[in-house]
Amino acid sequence: MQFLRSKHFLFDIIITIILVLAALEGLFLILEVTENTFCATLASYDEQLDCMMNWLEGEDGEFLDPEEMYARLAENTERIPGSYLTCSILNADKQVVAGDSISYTQIPSIQFYSDEQDYFAVNHVGSLFPKFFSDQSHFERKGGSITMSAQEVSNWLTFLEMPYLDLVTDEMIYYEKEFTAEDGQAYSLVIGRYLTVPGAVGRQMAYIVIIYAGVVLLVGVVILCHISASKKDYQKIYHIAYVDRTTGLRNRTKFELDAALYTKYRKQKTKYAIVCIDIRKFRVIMEYYGKEQAGQILKEVADILKTELDKKELCAKDKNDVFLLLCVYDNIEELKERIRVLNGKLEAHFEKDKLKFAYGVYCIQDYSKDWKRLINYAYMAKDVVKESTKDNILFMDEDKKEQMHRERELESEMENALQKKEIVVYLQPKYSTDGASIGGAEALARWNSPKLGFVSPGEFIKLFEKNGFIVKLDRYMLDAVCQIQKKWMEEGKNLITISVNISRVHLMMEDMVQDIIKIIDSYRIPRNCIELEITESAFFDDKAVMINTIEELQKAGFTVSMDDFGAGYSSLNSLKDLSLDVIKLDGEFFRESANENRSQTIVRDTIDMAKDLQMKIVAEGVEKKDQVGFLDAMGCDLIQGFYFAKPMPIDEFEKIVYGLS
Ligand code: C2E
Ligand code: CA
Ligand code: CA
Numbered sequence: 150m151q152f153l154r155s156k157h158f159l160f161d162i163i164i165t166i167i168l169v170l171a172a173l174e175g176l177f178l179i180l181e182v183t184e185n186t187f188c189a190t191l192a193s194y195d196e197q198l199d200c201m202m203n204w205l206e207g208e209d210g211e212f213l214d215p216e217e218m219y220a221r222l223a224e225n226t227e228r229i230p231g232s233y234l235t236c237s238i239l240n241a242d243k244q245v246v247a248g249d250s251i252s253y254t255q256i257p258s259i260q261f262y263s264d265e266q267d268y269f270a271v272n273h274v275g276s277l278f279p280k281f282f283s284d285q286s287h288f289e290r291k292g293g294s295i296t297m298s299a300q301e302v303s304n305w306l307t308f309l310e311m312p313y314l315d316l317v318t319d320e321m322i323y324y325e326k327e328f329t330a331e332d333g334q335a336y337s338l339v340i341g342r343y344l345t346v347p348g349a350v351g352r353q354m355a356y357i358v359i360i361y362a363g364v365v366l367l368v369g370v371v372i373l374c375h376i377s378a379s380k381k382d383y384q385k386i387y388h389i390a391y392v393d394r395t396t397g398l399r400n401r402t403k404f405e406l407d408a409a410l411y412t413k414y415r416k417q418k419t420k421y422a423i424v425c426i427d428i429r430k431f432r433v434i435m436e437y438y439g440k441e442q443a444g445q446i447l448k449e450v451a452d453i454l455k456t457e458l459d460k461k462e463l464c465a466k467d468k469n470d471v472f473l474l475l476c477v478y479d480n481i482e483e484l485k486e487r488i489r490v491l492n493g494k495l496e497a498h499f500e501k502d503k504l505k506f507a508y509g510v511y512c513i514q515d516y517s518k519d520w521k522r523l524i525n526y527a528y529m530a531k532d533v534v535k536e537s538t539k540d541n542i543l544f545m546d547e548d549k550k551e552q553m554h555r556e557r558e559l560e561s562e563m564e565n566a567l568q569k570k571e572i573v574v575y576l577q578p579k580y581s582t583d584g585a586s587i588g589g590a591e592a593l594a595r596w597n598s599p600k601l602g603f604v605s606p607g608e609f610i611k612l613f614e615k616n617g618f619i620v621k622l623d624r625y626m627l628d629a630v631c632q633i634q635k636k637w638m639e640e641g642k643n644l645i646t647i648s649v650n651i652s653r654v655h656l657m658m659e660d661m662v663q664d665i666i667k668i669i670d671s672y673r674i675p676r677n678c679i680e681l682e683i684t685e686s687a688f689f690d691d692k693a694v695m696i697n698t699i700e701e702l703q704k705a706g707f708t709v710s711m712d713d714f715g716a717g718y719s720s721l722n723s724l725k726d727l728s729l730d731v732i733k734l735d736g737e738f739f740r741e742s743a744n745e746n747r748s749q750t751i752v753r754d755t756i757d758m759a760k761d762l763q764m765k766i767v768a769e770g771v772e773k774k775d776q777v778g779f780l781d782a783m784g785c786d787l788i789q790g791f792y793f794a795k796p797m798p799i800d801e802f803e804k805i806v807y808g809l810s
Pocket of ligand 1: 577592593594606607610619622623626650651652682712713736769770771772789790791792796
């Protein structure tokens with residue numbers, strides 16, 4: 150998309166350059182035409198002046214008779230566009246006392262006369278300059294000329310002074326000659342050229358300009374049409390690539406690009422955080438309201454988010470119901486408060502729909518890191534906080550980052566672990582309290598990954614329970630245990646009951662019982678050689694389903710045990726509805742504590758109760774001799790603990806068991 154964008158800009162730049170060049174070319178053309186015309190004008194103008202001087206001075210350098218001069222002038226003078234000849238008589242103080250001008254538009258004529266006055270007058274001015282000589286009836290014809298009233302002469306002089314001044318300043322005086330008039334005073338005759346904006350040239354130029362402007366305009370319109378068409382295409386593609394259709398916000402891709410840009414040009418002390426916002430149970434909302442109304446909800450969330458942001462901040466909509474913010478912050482407490490306020494607004498707005506939100510925050514440390522990764526940190530925090538019912542804001546810190554990074558690592562390897570049999574079964578024997586015989590064993594998963602090293606069950610089981618992979622692991626372990634039993638059966642050995650852990654997720658699956666039966670039966674081994682350990686906390690999920698499933702399993706011939714008994718707080722309560730086969734006392738009772746006496750009391754009473762309810766009792770996590778002695782005295786059935794044996798590989802187990810028997 151970057152490519153597309155830059156291509157578009159390139160196109161725009163090329164078009165702009167073409168238009169500028171066209172405009173410049175037009176300008177040059179106009180200048181050229183003007184200059185040519187101007188030069189031509191000047192050339193013929195100079196010629197005309199030469200001519201005129203000849204007439205004025207006559208062959209012998211004397212002034213001609215005015216009549217004669219007029220005739221010559223009329224005959225020879227060409228009409229020169231945009232030009233004026235001025236002819237002025239100045240007194241000794243350089244003041245204009247008389248004058249005339251010849252312009253393109255007039256029939257050139259100059260007449261001098263000097264019979265009554267000391268200055269020259271003009272013959273046609275009234276017709277040419279009505280502005281100055283409005284009242285022609287005042288003019289008195291005299292020998293083909295006009296005699297002006299004093300006022301008119303004064304107007305005329307004012308007019309002529311202008312050209313004279315221009316002549317002087319523009320150094321365009323062509324001819325200057327001093328002479329003595331009949332009054333004995335010294336005057337000078339000044340002939341100058343005075344160019345105005347040329348009429349015809351102007352018109353000619355105007356045509357060119359109009360034609361040229363027309364062409365440029367036409368080309369411009371065509372180009373603009375093209376640009377707007379390609380702009381529309383670009384907008385369409387831009388929309389597809391960068392805009393979220395439901396909310397109109399920028400999408401994740403655009404967020405990454407913009408975030409990189411915003412932070413690149415940030416001030417050094419400006420700090421940014423990424424906030425990942427998720428609507429809790431949005432799937433349920435979709436299901437309940439339908440897609441359209443759910444979309445409307447997303448749009449309203451987007452609108453609220455937009456109003457909360459500053460100029461330097463960003464907002465985007467990612468996949469499903471996740472929004473991303475790029476926020477400026479000073480300190481974490483202030484940012485937390487800001488999110489709380491935002492959450493208050495969102496929850497208030499959606500009070501009717503009872504919407505709840507989860508916020509994962511990552512305060513960026515290293516702006517040079519890949520944005521996918523930075524956003525992922527906020528995502529990870531959001532995922533964790535979404536699991537929690539207590540909190541709704543979680544800041545991703547370095548420890549959590551590390552832990553989550555590790556989880557991603559494990560997750561990327563877990564499928565492999567089963568396929569390549571990196572996870573193996575270890576068996577931990579369950580001894581009779583006197584240690585004389587082995588009454589069973591528990592299958593425990595051990596993962597030795599060539600890539601990650603030894604991974605403790607405490608780590609991967611928790612993760613698999615979270616991501617659901619535990620169901621696969623349970624089936625894998627069950628399958629492996631069945632293989633062992635089958636092998637022993639085929640070798641004619643006495644079968645020892647092996648217990649397999651069944652996770653809560655697995656237990657809640659509809660076809661769980663059938664699933665287990667299918668696996669075990671496929672090996673044709675007796676069902677009672679497999680025991681199923683169900684962890685105590687599973688009993689709180691859905692009691693009715695639980696009771697039903699356990700009864701089904703028992704009916705199918707399996708032994709079912711309640712694992713970790715006593716670790717939760719309502720173990721006793723669940724026993725009243727469930728007729729289990731075995732109770733496994735949680736190892737915590739045998740950990741060292743200040744209240745050993747209390748622990749002993751509970752253990753004793755639990756054993757008594759189990760006996761009354763006709764259940765077997767297994768003590769787990771027993772490490773010490775005196776504990777074994779105590780359990781023996783209390784009538785506990787079996788002991789599983791490091792005191793007798795740690796979990797071990799199958800071949801080792803075989804040696805102990807079949808060596809013993
Ligand atoms: P659990 O089912 O309660 O298993 C007993 C745990 O106690 C095992 O830990 C075992 O090694 C440990 N243990 C046994 N005797 C002693 C002792 O004397 N002292 C101490 N300190 N610990 C003892 P492990 O193998 O680390 O497994 C931890 C948990 O992971 C298990 O607890 C079980 O809930 C789960 N797990 C292990 N394998 C599987 C599996 O295949 N499927 C499922 N769903 N869960 C499994
Ligand atoms: Ca267990
Ligand atoms: Ca246990």
